[in-house]
Amino acid sequence: MEPLVKHTGLVASIDRANIDTDAIIPKQFLKKVDRVGFGKHLFHDWRYLDDEETQINPDFILNKKEYDDASVLLARDNFGCGSSREHAPWALEDFGFKVIIAPSFADIFYNNCIRNGILLVRLKDSEVDELFHFASKTNDAKITADLPNQSIATSDGKAYQFEINDFAKECLIKGLDSIGWTEQFIGKIETFEKTLAQEKPWI
Amino acid sequence: MGKTLYERIWDDHAVHQAEGQATLLYVDRQLVHEVTSPQAFEGLRLKKRKVRHPERTFATMDHNVPTHAKDLSFADSISRLQMETLEKNCKEFGVSCLHFTHPDQGVVHIIGPELGITQPGMIIVCGDSHTATHGAFGALAFGIGTSEVEHVMATQTLQQNKSKTMLINIDGPLGKGVTPKDIILYIIGKIGTDGATGFVIEYAGETIRALSMEARMTICNMSIEAGGRAGMIACDEKTFEYVKGRDHAPKGEDWEKALSYWKTLKSDSDAKFNKVINLKAEDIKPQITWGTSPEQVVAVDEAVPNLDDFSDPIKKEAAKKALDYVGLKSDTPMAEILIDTVFIGSCTNGRIEDLRAAAKIAEGKKVSNKVQAIVVPGSGRVKRQAEKEGLDKIFKAAGFEWREPGCSMCLAMNEDKLNPGQRCVSTTNRNFEGRQGKGSRTHLASPEMAVVAAVEGRIADIREYI
Structure with a gap:
């Protein structure tokens, strides 16, 4: 996983609450057995007018030329709700998104993003409102996310602080291999299993 | 201060805990299906890792399977490939797999309880958000992503941060035509689809106690639709009766041992929840x-x-x-x-x-x-x-x-x-x-x-x- 320390990028905003993982990547794309190439199907039902993805919906923000390089996504409450499919962060990451800002995120989606090097920033409703206003003024709105300092700065000079738990922060900054991290505790796992075999033999 | 059921199961499964780090929780059972597992098996293969406990891992095919007949010619070629990949992966890693032609195959959250794989007090995970279903047995069960599926396969543990706790109490008799589905839809309507985000819900109260195990499963199943990390219901005689004698249920001396442990699995009367919601069953309509x-x-x-x-x-x-x-x-x-x-x-x-x-x-x-x-x-x-x-x-x-x-x-x-x-x-x-x-x-x-x-x-x- 690529480390993420500081990132500056163009903001694309989708003014909707409860954007679910079915909307982020519909089920017909979950049949693949590898984890690459999901970006072109991101937001399929909103982005394309046909199933074959040959006709783009010109009104959808990610189809506008000036948002080709967007890497910061702004949305409303409960982003990523619904299914646990990790194909959702795979699609977002493959499209180029590194940072997503919203007032709240679904729990499973949050964990899945951390595992894929995507920073999720929770801000207050009023702050997200301000960012929507900022993003709507120009199609060149840029945001810098500074993870060590837990801050967000807009290209027009406003700054916001955000909370993130220490471990998620460390995982992102170091691009931590999560299984590798756990393997340092293999001795503890073995001890736990010995006790388990004695105390709960039915497990 | 007493413990909630969630905290009790958490403590019983903590392998490693340290300030500033996620807790490593031991996973008792992992359920696997064809859609969210291929990349996890591939990850293991690339790093030359094994499934640590194939005997605690159970796979089935459900998401893609044709329903017109048990005949793969009804499935498209990509679905077929996904099912074949699961079969191949399970063989390679020694995991049991209920092939879609097997007489006991079914939806992963239906067969877990049915076969007695699901038991009280366990931590159960699956790459599927409706894993909360198994919480009906007084288990801690939740959905995870594919990277986490791979993590559990490799280490039989999961890195987790503790959730907040929510108690939803429902009392009184249900009205005419009102089913468990109506209870959970009513709850979601009340608290919203992110009402329980960051929380594990425990459902309690006399209305819940009066429900059958299957009814309790319907309620826990949709906890995720309220944003809950998991939903759970303390086990009781109905739970034990349901589990007893099933294929994977403990037998003989193990049954007695398990039973005496399971009877300890409830929230203490002085346990403190971060949020408490009290509802009256009589207010719920279809x-x-x-x-x-x-x-x-x-x-x-x-x-x-x-x-x-x-x-x-x-x-x-x-x-x-x-x-x-x-x-x-x-x-x-x-x-x-x-x-x-x-x-x-x-x-x-x-x-x-x-x-x-x-x-x-x-x-x-x-x-x-x-x-x-x-x-x-x-x-x-x-x-x-x-x-x-x-x-x-x-x-x-x-x-x-x-x-x-x-x-x-x-x-x-x-x-x-x-x-x-x-x-x-x-x-x-x-x-x-x-x-x-x-x-x-x-x-x-x-x-x-x-x-x-x-x-x-x-x-x-x-x-x-x-």
Whole structure:
């Protein structure tokens, strides 16, 4: 996983609450057995007018030329709700998104993003409102996310602080291999299993 | 201060805890299906890792399987590849797999409890958000992503941060025609689809205690639709009775040992929850959703809400978009909405009690000639039991199609899907845009409500038929 320390990028905003993982990547794309190439199907039902993805919906923000390089996504409450499919962060990451800002995120989606090097920033409703206003003024709105300092700065000079738990922060900054991290505790796992075999033999 | 059930199970499974780090929790059972596992097995292969405990890992095929017949020629080539990949991976890593032709195959959250894989006090995970279903046994069960599936396969542990705790108490007798599905839809309508985000919910109170195990599963199943990390119900005699004698249940001396441990699994009377919600069962009427989020729900005798009734501008905008998508107008009485499809099944409502309840209403009635109605049992065992009781004959005589087990039209990954603009009353868990097929319109309800909708060709109030 690529480390993420500081990132500056163009903001694309989708003014909707409860954007679910079915909307982020519909089920017909979950049949693949590898984890690459999901970006072109991101937001399929909103982005394309046909199933074959040959006709783009010109009104959808990610189809506008000036948002080709967007890497910061702004949305409303409960982003990523619904299914646990990790194909959702795979699609977002493959499209180029590194940072997503919203007032709240679904729990499973949050964990899945951390595992894929995507920073999720929770801000207050009023702050997200301000960012929507900022993003709507120009199609060149840029945001810098500074993870060590837990801050967000807009290209027009406003700054916001955000909370993130220490471990998620460390995982992102170091691009931590999560299984590798756990393997340092293999001795503890073995001890736990010995006790388990004695105390709960039915497990 | 006492512990909640969640905290008790957490403490019993903590392998490693340190300030500033995630806790490593021991996982007792991992359930696996074809859609969210191929990349996890591939990850193991690339790093030359093994499945640490294949005997604690159970796989089945459900999301993609055809329901017309146990015949792969009904499945598209990519679905077939995904099922074949699961079979191959399970063989290579020594994991047992219920192939879709196996008589006990079924929806992963139906077969876990049915085979006794699900037991009280366990931590159970699966790459599927409806894993919360297993919480009905006083277990801590939740959905995880594919990277976490791989992590559990490799280490039998999971890195977790502790959730907050929410207690939902429901007291009093349920009204006529009110089912467990109505209880959970009502809760989601009350607290919202992110009402329990960051929380593990414990459902309690005399209404919950009076419910059967299968009814409790329906409630825990949809905890995720309220945003909950998990939903759980403390185990009791009903739980033990359900588990006893099942294929993977503890036997002999182990049973006695397990039982004495399970009896300790409850929240202490002085346990403190971060949030407590008290509800009265008598306030709950049969529910039906009108929009594209499970929180967009009303009682069946109400109308589609008026946009002016929303004070929150974001919820109002969401309602506007939803009405536009589902093709409905504010103030339309729910019972006037015409439908063309009915789906009965899924990990929410595909168990034998659901089919019995649906068949009881369907008996002697006819599905409207404007409606296609299908029943998809949750598993091979559910199907056989239903056939033994003659439920299949009742459904078929009424004009329902009787299919093979699978997830089917709950998420429309197989051939069972709606066409754009089609409207379905569905016993499933999500009414999201496109969930049952591109442009599909879904109204979530109980199996009984689904049957009366099929008969009338419109949404109808179950209370008028019983």
